Amino acid sequence: MIGRIWAIALNTFREAARIRVLYGIVVLVIGVNLLGVVLGEMVTNEQARVARDVGLTGISLFGSLTAIFLGVFLLYTEVQRRTIHAIVSKPIERWEFVVGKYLGMVLVLTVLVGLFAVALIGMLLIQDLGVSSAVLKAVVLAWFEVLTVAAIAIFFSSFSTPFMSGIFALAMWGFGRVTPEIEAASRDAAPWIRTLTKITLEIVPDLHLFAVSGRTIEGEHVSIHAELVSWGYVAMASLHGLGWIVGLLALAALLFHRRDFV
Amino acid sequence: MSDLAIDVKELTKTYRTPLARRKVEALRGVSFTVERGHIFGFVGPNGAGKTTTIRTLMGLIRPTTGSAKLLGHAIPSREARFKVGFLPEAPYFYDYLTVGELLDLAGRLFGLSASVRKKRAGELIARVGLERAQSQSLKKFSKGMLQRAGLAQALMNDPELVVLDEPMSGLDPIGRKEVRDLIVELRDQGKTVFFSTHILSDVEAITDRVAIIARGQLQAHGTPAELVRRTILGIDIMIRLPQEADHADLTAGAERIRRHGDELSLTLPADADVDAWLARAHAAGAKIVQIVPRHETLEDLFLREVALADAPEDGSDDAPKETRA
Ligand SMILES: Nc1ncnc2c1ncn2[C@@H]1O[C@H](COP(=O)(O)OP(=O)(O)OP(=O)(O)O)[C@@H](O)[C@H]1O
Ligand SMILES: [Mg+2]
Numbered sequence: 331m332i333g334r335i336w337a338i339a340l341n342t343f344r345e346a347a348r349i350r351v352l353y354g355i356v357v358l359v360i361g362v363n364l365l366g367v368v369l370g371e372m373v374t375n376e377q378a379r380v381a382r383d384v385g386l387t388g389i390s391l392f393g394s395l396t397a398i399f400l401g402v403f404l405l406y407t408e409v410q411r412r413t414i415h416a417i418v419s420k421p422i423e424r425w426e427f428v429v430g431k432y433l434g435m436v437l438v439l440t441v442l443v444g445l446f447a448v449a450l451i452g453m454l455l456i457q458d459l460g461v462s463s464a465v466l467k468a469v470v471l472a473w474f475e476v477l478t479v480a481a482i483a484i485f486f487s488s489f490s491t492p493f494m495s496g497i498f499a500l501a502m503w504g505f506g507r508v509t510p511e512i513e514a515a516s517r518d519a520a521p522w523i524r525t526l527t528k529i530t531l532e533i534v535p536d537l538h539l540f541a542v543s544g545r546t547i548e549g550e551h552v553s554i555h556a557e558l559v560s561w562g563y564v565a566m567a568s569l570h571g572l573g574w575i576v577g578l579l580a581l582a583a584l585l586f587h588r589r590d591f592v
Numbered sequence: 593m594s595d596l597a598i599d600v601k602e603l604t605k606t607y608r609t610p611l612a613r614r615k616v617e618a619l620r621g622v623s624f625t626v627e628r629g630h631i632f633g634f635v636g637p638n639g640a641g642k643t644t645t646i647r648t649l650m651g652l653i654r655p656t657t658g659s660a661k662l663l664g665h666a667i668p669s670r671e672a673r674f675k676v677g678f679l680p681e682a683p684y685f686y687d688y689l690t691v692g693e694l695l696d697l698a699g700r701l702f703g704l705s706a707s708v709r710k711k712r713a714g715e716l717i718a719r720v721g722l723e724r725a726q727s728q729s730l731k732k733f734s735k736g737m738l739q740r741a742g743l744a745q746a747l748m749n750d751p752e753l754v755v756l757d758e759p760m761s762g763l764d765p766i767g768r769k770e771v772r773d774l775i776v777e778l779r780d781q782g783k784t785v786f787f788s789t790h791i792l793s794d795v796e797a798i799t800d801r802v803a804i805i806a807r808g809q810l811q812a813h814g815t816p817a818e819l820v821r822r823t824i825l826g827i828d829i830m831i832r833l834p835q836e837a838d839h840a841d842l843t844a845g846a847e848r849i850r851r852h853g854d855e856l857s858l859t860l861p862a863d864a865d866v867d868a869w870l871a872r873a874h875a876a877g878a879k880i881v882q883i884v885p886r887h888e889t890l891e892d893l894f895l896r897e898v899a900l901a902d903a904p905e906d907g908s909d910d911a912p913k914e915t916r917a
Binding site: 333334336337341344346348411412413415416417418420421422423554588590591592 | 607647650651652653670671673674675676678680683684685686689697698700701703743745749801917
């Protein structure tokens with residue numbers, strides 16, 4: 331089982347490594363970090379602040395967009411090009427194939443997030459700004475956010491087209507990041523709107539857990555520029571993300587299991 | 593151990609296109625069996641349901657109703673898939689891999705150890721004649737080369753049963769012969785080979801059993817010899833006749849009459865009095881070029897069965913259309 335999943339994961343990694351756009355994204359993220367430096371120079375007191383904000387936003391934004399891009403295409407093209415015919419006719423279970431595809435994406439995204447993080451940390455070190463543990467925690471959270479977004483994308487692509495999956499995944503990502511704000515906004519609304527919002531938000535993955543900077547968590551205002559959340563919180567949020575990933579992959583596998591490959 | 597390699601019972605498959613609300617009955621109650629150790633040819637025109645049957649057997653699609661067993665295991669069976677090799681129709685593989693890497697991936701999915709994978713891959717690449725293309729990625733392969741790579745990956749697990757969807761398509765005459773030889777060799781090793789084709793000469797030459805499918809239904813099933821009527825269908829005659837000679841007397845009751853200059857060819861009915869006819873021909877000044885009794889070929893059978901299938905049996909003509917979703 332592990333051998334089969336791993337074979338699919340490595341193959342997926344190879345497949346993704348040939349997508350030129352990914353290299354463009356890496357260049358783009360490094361560029362964004364440089365831009366952060368330039369902007370920081372202009373606002374003399376806020377150098378560190380700007381560099382961190384820009385760097386972390388870059389990881390979260392570009393990481394998640396890449397995750398959606400890979401998630402909606404990698405599974406779909408296998409079915410579309412019929413490469414899947416020679417695979418699932420071998421003794422591999424369909425869920426193993428889905429998990430293998432996801433793990434391949436995890437490899438790619440981890441490399442990407444790693445490169446983004448190196449770019450950010452490099453930028454901070456070059457400017458002598460120092461790397462606080464808050465930055466590391468934020469990077470880990472962003473990484474889990476990206477992996478959860480990938481699971482969302484692969485879930486949608488297990489039954490719909492890349493275009494539709496992309497829209498759904500983007501919507502989930504957007505809503506997921508601002509659920510507390512939406513909840514707060516609906517507090518004064520009519521009861522039925524509140525109930526509806528509550529139910530809707532319940533099915534949206536809690537991506538806001540990963541985007542903590544600037545929020546009030548456990549009664550305290552947290553910021554990437556000061557004390558961020560505790561490592562305990564990071565672990566809790568990551569576990570939560572893992573729960574979503576497992577759940578989404580299980581659903582994806584179930585839907586994929588029922589499909590005809592023609 | 594079941595002595596049937598494939599056992600298909602009343603398989604039906606209806607494709608539904610959700611938005612167009614169109615239904616295509618691709619299979620309409622297909623039943624047949626394939627004995628172990630046989631070469632079985634699955635013949636039918638385009639759109640007959642060959643690929644649909646094969647995809648159902650390989651667990652790629654679910655039958656609407658009916659059941660099937662591969663090597664004694666009800667489909668979809670992972671256990672059976674360990675012992676089955678499959679070449680998809682017009683195969684497309686990951687084009688960034690080399691053939692060696694493709695075979696290695698296949699071997700991993702079959703759970704083979706690294707050493708076995710390496711050994712088999714080497715042997716199979718040689719067997720299908722792709723040694724010289726080993727360092728190329730599949731992207732640069734021609735259609736025939738891809739077909740060969742596909743055959744090799746289908747044999748990685750040293751299967752008991754080999755299912756090939758149009759293994760000869762895209763191959764030149766030499767390639768066709770090589771594949772025919774390979775199929776016979778696999779049978780000689782004790783394997784069962786099930787393959788689809790619409791080229792009858794491929795089937796006539798090597799198969800133990802043939803099934804003809806058209807419009808989602810089996811039209812005939814048996815040995816090539818059983819299927820082809822051994823009786824004489826007619827007598828093909830070619831004569832040379834002076835240009836000005838009238839041939840109305842000679843062509844009465846004949847079929848396929850053709851005249852090119854002084855050459856006249858026609859087919860007499862099987863029960864015609866050939867001696868009397870020849871006497872008349874001589875009297876008209878003709879010279880006999882050749883006389884050949886005409887037996888039915890699989891080709892004729894194919895056309896006959898397909899024509900039967902195309903004749904509407906009842907008012908509701910719900911035949912599948914030749915459109916691909
Ligand atoms: N995905 C699909 N959706 C709707 N109809 C389909 C689909 N796939 C096949 N069909 C229809 O089912 C019928 C059988 O198709 P199938 O591919 O099994 O034929 P085939 O015998 O393999 O033909 P060929 O010799 O062209 O490969 C055809 O009428 C085809 O149009
Ligand atoms: Mg076909």
